[in-house]
Amino acid sequence: xxxxxxxxxxxxxxxxxxxxxxxxxxxxxxxxxxxxxxxxxxxxxxxxxxxxxxxxxxxxxxxxxxxxxxxxxxxxxxxxxxxxxxxxxxxxxxxxxxxxxxxxxxxxxxxxxxxxxxxxxxxxxxxxxxxxxxxxxxxxxxxxxxxxxxxxxxxxxxxxxxxxxxxxxxxxxxxxxxxxxxxxxxxxxxxxxx
Numbered sequence: 355x356x357x358x359x360x361x362x363x364x365x366x367x368x369x370x371x372x373x374x375x376x377x378x379x380x381x382x383x384x385x386x387x388x389x390x391x392x393x394x395x396x397x398x399x400x401x402x403x404x405x406x407x408x409x410x411x412x413x414x415x416x417x418x419x420x421x422x423x424x425x426x427x428x429x430x431x432x433x434x435x436x437x438x439x440x441x442x443x444x445x446x447x448x449x450x451x452x453x454x455x456x457x458x459x460x461x462x463x464x465x466x467x468x469x470x471x472x473x474x475x476x477x478x479x480x481x482x483x484x485x486x487x488x489x490x491x492x493x494x495x496x497x498x499x500x501x502x503x504x505x506x507x508x509x510x511x512x513x514x515x516x517x518x519x520x521x522x523x524x525x526x527x528x529x530x531x532x533x534x535x536x537x538x539x540x541x542x543x544x545x546x547x548x
Contacts, residue, residue: 379539382530396531399472399523402516406485407469410462427462434461443497464488472520475533479548482524489513 386392412419413433416426425431434457441449464484471481493513498505505511522528527548529535539548 380527380544381536381539382527386526392528392531395523395526395528396475396533398519399475399478399528399533402519402523403469403472403474405469405516406465407473410465410469413462413465427458432458434458437461437492438495441495443494443499445494445497449495461488468520472523473533475529475531475535476538477547478520478524478527478529478535479546482520485520486517489517 382392382395386395409420411417413421413431414427416423416429416431421431421433423429425436427433432455435453435455438449438453438457465488468481468485468488471477490513493511496511496513498511499508527535527539529538542548
């Protein structure tokens with residue numbers, strides 16, 4: 355690996371092959387050395403992606419799993435407003451007062467965008483931040499602390515696990531394995547769009 359000499363009078367310079375200012379992209383193999391671990395991370399990414407994409411599909415078409423056909427978004431249902439208006443706990447009034455059609459559009463766009471990014475393996479950093487915000491808001495709307503008989507844990511629930519999982523797959527560049535991550539990285543670099 356070469357270096358850039360500090361002497362400005364020297365005409366020849368040797369540039370490092372890993373100089374981030376020259377558009378070099380980091381790939382998953384440099385972050386996670388084990389090929390088995392890379393495959394497990396890709397599997398986690400795909401499972402998490404489907405975890406976000408499935409509710410979008412069910413709420414859009416009302417397939418009857420969590421959303422009956424009559425409450426489907428395409429039939430005039432309000433996927434986020436119902437959840438927000440049913441909020442309980444210390445943050446309930448905040449969610450009830452801000453519920454509106456805008457929340458349905460934002461919620462559905464977030465589910466779709468996060469799910470597609472995770473399944474494709476591209477845009478994982480944006481997906482991780484979006485998922486963290488979405489899951490934090492959902493957690494606060496269902497705040498388990500102080501409730502009894504409803505939750506098995508008074509503080510930690512699946513929202514935390516999903517948020518940490520998405521953060522792990524984003525920081526380990528899990529989209530490079532079984533996804534479009536390498537191709538995407540070559541186009542956008544290591545920045546926020548990666």
